[in-house]
Amino acid sequence: MSILVLGGAGYIGSHTVYELIDEGMEVVIADNLETGYAAAVHPKAKFYQGDIRNREFIDSVFDNEKIEAVIHFAANSLVGESMTNPLKYYDNNMCGTKVLLESMVAHGIDKIVFSSTAATYGEPESIPILETDNTKPTNTYGETKLSMEKMFYWVSRAHGLRYVSLRYFNACGAHVSGQIGEAHNPETHLIPLILKVPNGQRENITIFGDDYDTKDGTCVRDYIHVTDLAQAHILAVKYLMNGGASDIFNLGNGVGFTVKEVIETARKVTGHPIPAVTVERRAGDPAKLIASSEKAVKVLGWKPQFADLEKIIESAWKWHSTHPNGYNK
Numbered sequence: 001m002s003i004l005v006l007g008g009a010g011y012i013g014s015h016t017v018y019e020l021i022d023e024g025m026e027v028v029i030a031d032n033l034e035t036g037y038a039a040a041v042h043p044k045a046k047f048y049q050g051d052i053r054n055r056e057f058i059d060s061v062f063d064n065e066k067i068e069a070v071i072h073f074a075a076n077s078l079v080g081e082s083m084t085n086p087l088k089y090y091d092n093n094m095c096g097t098k099v100l101l102e103s104m105v106a107h108g109i110d111k112i113v114f115s116s117t118a119a120t121y122g123e124p125e126s127i128p129i130l131e132t133d134n135t136k137p138t139n140t141y142g143e144t145k146l147s148m149e150k151m152f153y154w155v156s157r158a159h160g161l162r163y164v165s166l167r168y169f170n171a172c173g174a175h176v177s178g179q180i181g182e183a184h185n186p187e188t189h190l191i192p193l194i195l196k197v198p199n200g201q202r203e204n205i206t207i208f209g210d211d212y213d214t215k216d217g218t219c220v221r222d223y224i225h226v227t228d229l230a231q232a233h234i235l236a237v238k239y240l241m242n243g244g245a246s247d248i249f250n251l252g253n254g255v256g257f258t259v260k261e262v263i264e265t266a267r268k269v270t271g272h273p274i275p276a277v278t279v280e281r282r283a284g285d286p287a288k289l290i291a292s293s294e295k296a297v298k299v300l301g302w303k304p305q306f307a308d309l310e311k312i313i314e315s316a317w318k319w320h321s322t323h324p325n326g327y328n329k
Helices: 011-022 055-064 079-084 086-106 140-159 190-195 226-241 259-270 294-300 309-322
Strands: 002-006 026-031 046-049 067-072 111-117 162-168 170-172 205-208 223-225 247-251 276-279
Touching: 002 011, 011 026, 011 226, 026 055, 046 055, 055 086, 067 086, 067 226, 079 086, 079 140, 086 140, 111 140, 111 226, 140 162, 162 226, 170 190, 170 226, 170 309, 190 259, 190 309, 205 259, 223 226, 223 309, 226 247, 226 294, 247 294, 259 309
Parallel strands: 002 026, 002 067, 026 046, 067 111, 111 162, 162 247, 170 223, 205 276
Antiparallel strands: none
């Protein structure tokens, strides 16, 4: 029996595949390569190129493979783009999940782990954020992910599907081998943007606002290493295989770092001065986003291994310094 990883050629998906294979599991990947890369596909995984919105395609995967559980990363995930092109996000994220669930129900596959997001919470009402806090997304991306969670809930009620939804915070870092890492186009994540400066791809890093109510005036975020995220998905799959009930978990380190702290740590790791330029705040940036992951630790037995920001940035620099253009030569 295999685990089907949808979006397994993408950033978090590819790292999860590497961890699954390290644990001796059989892995099947389905990815349309819209934002994923063929070069990120693990050589020991079976790969199908196609789109989950295509019912014939996803049916063929389930017909040809013995799938025990699904891990679902296949979604568009740029907050800014989701606000300028919301229908793209409803089409890919919502319609893709609907078609996937129809096929899963038809094939009697009843276990799915879902890659959700802290964007489901919107502006946090308290810190750290708990799974029981109100969900009021402030962008289309978060809204579609929350709607996907609700789709799993109602399908579970009607058809006995069991699901785990993992709401995570700022994914970062790269595989310890340096073979795979983060490669987005356009890049919107802070750490890879910072590392473009020592890589000679930009002159400085932009800080959006330094007048927030934080220790140095810049936004605080909870950074979580991609391999720790991958391990949480595997623990969630095992939890469902062992009969666990449907549930939602936050994934973060429970520790927040300011933008200035991240830049300073990157200077230390790379040995580059990394000039920073402060501009006006961006609309919709909360001052602080920090997760409580106590529930995932308690229920799933999750133990993040890369809580240290310096180690996270070292792993990212190992990848970006040797792959300045990502997977593109």
